Amino acid sequence: MPIAQLPSRDAAVEAQVFWLRFQKEIAAALILLIVAAVGFAAYRFYINRRNSTAAELLGRAKNPHDYQEVITSYPATPAGASAYLLLAEMQRNEKKFAEANATLQLFVDKYPERDFVPTARLAMAANLESMGKTDEALSIYQQVAVKYANTYNGPLALISQVPLLKATNRIEDARRVCEEILTKYRMPGPQIEGTRDDRMETIWAGEAMRQLRSLKPPERPKPAPGAASLPARPPGPGVPPMIAAPTAPIPAAAPTAGAMSPAGAPTPKKPK
Incomplete structure (x- = not known):
């Protein structure tokens, strides 16, 4: 078909x-x-x-x-x-710290996604520090250190806290910040078990070490007053108690010739 x-x-x-x-x-x-x-x-x-x-x-x-x-x-x-x-920089140079912070806050509010936002926040903290508002400056430094930990501004915010903490006699907090920098911001190097730490020093770790050496060593707890006069603790189970050795009595000295008796009379001489 x-x-x-x-x-x-x-x-x-x-x-x-x-x-x-x-x-x-x-x-x-x-x-x-x-x-x-x-x-x-x-x-x-x-x-x-x-x-x-x-x-x-x-x-x-x-x-x-x-x-x-x-x-x-x-x-x-x-x-x-x-x-x-x-x-804001010009206002800071003119010692107008409050006006500079107002300008920086406008920048942060208007451009929250800009790369210079953490830099502006650090500048605000520095202005507060110049105005003597230490607690507010520390608060901003701490916020930047947490929020921008993986940027250049993170360790900068941490190391900026140390002088303020030292000035307010918060030595232990300053030491903790330095140790945090040494932990987080040291470049890892070749590590072999049982050998020394070969991690490379960064600029932040070096500055943290310098600040750490300038801090006072931690104070050791002082003994309680009167601790030396306390009685000794009883011996533990199975340990015989220590017994002091008896001491011999000291003999009385013999009276010498010509010595006075208790009644005031001369002592008689011994017969030959």
Whole structure:
């Protein structure tokens, strides 16, 4: 039985038919793609131009008013974020520690994901330290040390606590911080069981060792007063008690010739 063959179709004819049926839709899609590409290019040009202008303005800033202008005019640019930090540094140099902390707090609140947030927090702690607010400064140092332990700011926050703890006579806390640095921030080297510790010293471990050597040694507990006069403890079970050896009585000295008797009369001489 002969097999019926399907009629062959020309591909060019099919493409032409497809174009005639969907030419409007295809043209609209192409126009949208072109408009999107042009819009993205224009947006990138605008962003680059804006960032460049903000950077130029930041480079010319010389006083707090100039930095504030960059912050106000270009808030969403890298230069605008940097202006906060530079303004806070200028305020700190002018001994305006409270204003500097207010500026740094604005930076932290507005750019919480920036890489310089832990640096800003450490600067706030340093300003509090300059204002004599030791407890608040220690609190920030401790928060940074915990939250950013795997960054450069973690060990820096730890070692910054040591002078404050020493100044407040919290020697044991300072020693604990130094030991924590030695535990966490020493680069591991080749370790062989039964040999000495060959871990490489980092700058943080070296500073911790220096601070640790400057601390007073831990005080030993003093004995209670009168401990030396307490009676000796009774011997344990199975141990015979110690008995003092008896001492011989000391004989009285014989009276010498010419010595006076108790009654005041001269002592008689012995007969020959």
